[in-house]
Amino acid sequence: MPPTRSHIRATIESYLDRHPQETDALAGLFALLDGPTEPTSRATLPGHITCSAAVVDRNRRVLHIGHKASGKLLAPGGHVEEDRTLLAAALREVCEETGLRPGDLCLIPQFLGAPVDIDVHDIDAGPAGGEPPHRHFDFRFAFYLTAAQPPQLTPRQEEVSCVRWFALADVRSPTLRAKLLDAEAHGLDGRPEPVNASALIHDGNGRYLLHLRDHRDGIWEPWSLALLGGGREPGDADLEATLRRELAEEVPGLEPTGLTPYAVETATSADGLTLPVQVYEGRWSGHPDSVDLREGVLLRWFTVDMLDRVRLSSGLGSLIRRHAAEHPTPGGPRTKGTPPAPRRGEGVPSRGAELHIVGVHLFLRDDDGRILLGLRHPDSAYGGGRWHMPAGHCERESAVACLVREAREEANLVIDPAQVEFVHLVHHAGPDDTRPRLQLFFQAHAWSGTPEVREPDRCLEWRWWAPESCPAELVPYTRTAIADILSGRTYAQRGWT
Structure with missing residues (x-):
């Protein structure tokens, strides 16, 4: 089914809330909605609805195509088909015409899911297709590229016939150009930022509050356990206001204390768009049945050792385990990933022994022999602004399981554990006040997927590098490992005296 008239009308009204001066210019659009024919059908004449996409990159350039039929x-x-929403129609068209994938794009905070422009223009007759002159009511939605460099x-x-990138001042449509230049003056910069907010609510004793989503079309990751929260709306002052509004709408009576930003996670919207999410942590210890759950199926407490037995939204298990590892609960229930306190004589390190942190790294090469590296976020606790392999700390799991998990969470790559080979170990000593590390490197000989930025607060982009042309800004021990792996050496040590 094409988008409903109520959806189209709500989209227009949302647009006119920001541009009330265009009400008279869109009178023909309201007349189309009130008419007897399908407003999105290309057979509806003398005019019908179309959708297009303004894709903005980090340099504030807008993607254009050479349209063969019009020569412009x-x-x-293009035209709306069996699309759930008008935004979905614009997303489908840009992907079909340019080869972009939905995950290459994300919403722009200034516009969210509303059109940046609605343009009314006349279309000449098309003798080849037998179409008479008619009019398009074009809904234009804006997206940011998720990657630092256009794919x-x-x-x-x-x-x-071609694809071109134009600066905002050179955008070909006058109405779209004016809207984007105005947005630039108010902060449009091409850099993705969170447009959703979620609450990681815990009771301080190892329990985390999750709700089960409905199993309906259009629901983001239906029938899975997830955090409470939702998308930013135009009236929200900031993302904390978004979260508090969503909690009031979803679960009146649930008011966590101490809401503070914890992490930025990456999810996928129901339309396939990349969705940066600001996660806030907060405390609450009430009974789930004491609040009025108005969205979803149920609300319950879960401990970490239960996570492997339930269906979770993408990345949620890793998020909760990380939080639990950072917030141990002495005397409380033990969660998976937190070993029990050893009894005297059992598992206690001998005199002089020191526990090591285990890091796991993915050494991945494409068919041309290039190595996959990611540019770490400047604010990263380690290696900010430097390039590094997909990597992470080993939790209570095997090293290969950690490798598979981190590859999926960081870059959306699916690694076959049977095709993984250990290739190198760097025994790394840091300053005296930090624990030494065992950095394990595994090569994957088979995988699926294309590298995507899934954790934008940690990694800005993924790029393939020829071994002889690796960037100067490379994490030092990573450079050591690459050289040794290519030379067939399996062990190196750094920082030891």
């Missing part, structure tokens, strides 16, 4: 440079777009585009040859 336009923002990607390789593969335009649809039968419709698109």
